[in-house]
Amino acid sequence: MATIKLDIVTAERLVYSDEVDIVIAPGIDGELGILPRHTPLMTMLQPGELIARKGNEEYSLAISGGFLEVRPDRVIVLADSAERAEEIDIARAEEAKKRAEKLMSEKYAPGVDAGSVEAALRRSMVRIKVAERRKKKAPRI
């Protein structure tokens, strides 16, 4: 079966680089499934879960936004930040979520940028989601 080369980079490091069967990414206009020989595409990413499948293996990452370039033979993900499910500290993510929610509730407090608070909230929710999916799946293996 044809495969597609996937490179995921953040400013800090090369996160992932391998040939995969399918990439599922959180595009700005909705979830995208990318198979080999996809037409060239350039999209922004929203905070969400990025999944790469290779055979029976699945690789899951929490992405906090960025860009995605698709060419027929490869995909480049320029992520603002990317964390592997097992790297996520759920307690910390929950805390961040609570903090963001609290800030949201006092929306008109001075010095609070509503947009960035909302973004922070969404990021923490994605991280929790990715980490929990991983946890649920773990016992089955």
Add this chain to the structure above:
Amino acid sequence: MANIRLIKRRIKGVKSIAKITKAMEMIAASKMRKAQERGLAGRPYSEKITQVISNLMAVSSGQPLHPCLTARDDIKKITIIHITPDRGLAGGLVGNINRMTARFILEKNVNTGIIAVGRKGLDFLRRTGRKIEAEFTGLGDYPDLLSTLPISHIVLDEYPKGETDEVYIAYTKFINTMAQEAVIEKLLPVEPAEIPAAENVEYIYEPDSSAVLDGLIPRFVEMQVYHAILESIASEQSARMVAMRNATQNAKDLVDDLTLVYNKARQEMITNELLDITGGTAALE
């Protein structure tokens, strides 16, 4: 004898120089490790984002994608971001990059504005009477992205307005601890990649091309500038460590040589004294 005392003093002086260079070597070595890590870690992102943009450039038919990507035919003014260390004592590193930029300006022979990052380059270019448009010094050994944004934002501001027609970035590329290379790269406009005609299919943009590029281009310039600074710092610390190691070694060699001279002189003095004594007793008999 005066001569002996002089040599002794010299040995003492060289020894204390060796102590200082040794300390500097160790400081540079510890900074080097972190700086190299940071410099190398940012490379994949920097390479990939360049690749993505030059791909986009290659297939854009006709109309310019973004004001920052429009190549201009008539180059009236160029801008060089010149990245150097704040401090010297790093072997040939500072001289190499300054010489390269100076030569580049002469070759281009157009109106050139300079954004000087780092004191060494700033002093040099000011001394040679170049037009400094902005200066940034004291970024420290481990700058974060935020503190380098003012540098990239000058470029992002000026280029679309046509205040500059080409932007170059001069920095010292880190190859390994022993080797660093002064390079000058074109930052804007981005050179289109060469893509075979068969693969030359227009991209689909989501949500649309201007939204994507408005996000991507600033990110690109910011990352390239930031990454060039990190590479320069990694190079600087490596070059300094090697230079200081050589200096320490040279000082030790010098101490050895001087010690030999000193011992010879001392021996000679003793011999002379003995000769005097034996000569004196012989005269008495």
